Amino acid sequence: MTVANTRGAPGKRREKTYKFPSSAVEAADRRNELCPEVEPATRGPEPSPPSRVALPATKVRYVVAMGQITSEQFVENLNEDLRLEFQSIVQYVQHVAVITGPEYTSTVDELKVHLTEELAHASVLAEQVAFLGGSPATTVPEVAAVADSGAALQADLRLETEQLERYRCRVAEATDLGLPDVAEALRPLLTETQEHVRDLQSALGQ
Ligand SMILES: [Fe+2]
Numbered sequence: 001m002t003v004a005n006t007r008g009a010p011g012k013r014r015e016k017t018y019k020f021p022s023s024a025v026e027a028a029d030r031r032n033e034l035c036p037e038v039e040p041a042t043r044g045p046e047p048s049p050p051s052r053v054a055l056p057a058t059k060v061r062y063v064v065a066m067g068q069i070t071s072e073q074f075v076e077n078l079n080e081d082l083r084l085e086f087q088s089i090v091q092y093v094q095h096v097a098v099i100t101g102p103e104y105t106s107t108v109d110e111l112k113v114h115l116t117e118e119l120a121h122a123s124v125l126a127e128q129v130a131f132l133g134g135s136p137a138t139t140v141p142e143v144a145a146v147a148d149s150g151a152a153l154q155a156d157l158r159l160e161t162e163q164l165e166r167y168r169c170r171v172a173e174a175t176d177l178g179l180p181d182v183a184e185a186l187r188p189l190l191t192e193t194q195e196h197v198r199d200l201q202s203a204l205g206q
């Protein structure tokens with residue numbers, strides 16, 4: 001199955017014909033190059049039928065491992081990534097304002113850098129959703145109140161860790177679907193999210 005991409009990923013204008021993997025095994029091989037923690041397609045129980053609703057990260061990995069992800073699921077996964085970036089933006093705006101104490105001065109400066117990068121991540125995701133024919137999400141998940149500075153940083157670390165896992169799989173999914181330009185656009189998000197995780201772990205003394 002091929003899909004003619006006559007528009008190219010945002011920022012790139014070129015003609016290209018994408019080739020979808022011919023089998024679940026081929027798809028899994030492509031994915032394993034980028035998402036090695038996922039079990040090979042030949043292992044594990046039978047998969048559940050694909051769903052068009054947002055899936056938990058573990059479920060997403062499982063569906064991809066079986067080479068069964070659809071373009072509709074991929075777009076919805078990108079939209080859920082976008083919602084989580086909106087959550088990051090709201091969360092960091094609040095935490096930058098409420099985290100206090102001289103021991104957190106450099107940490108707050110770091111969070112301000114994260115904040116600007118989250119906005120860029122959201123823009124990239126929205127562009128990819130639109131490029132693939134979807135409508136970029138506009139809803140923001142609820143942001144829980146935090147009791148103190150430590151709890152705020154722990155909440156930020158949990159969210160960044162979830163995003164990191166999601167981006168690893170999203171890059172793999174894009175590759176599985178024969179969308180190298182999309183995978184390329186998503187890789188900086190993965191790299192910067194890794195840095196955010198490390199920054200927060202360091203701030204928390206982990
Ligand atoms: Fe982000």
Ligand SMILES: [Fe+2]
Pocket residue numbers: 088114118160192193196
């Ligand atoms: Fe981040």
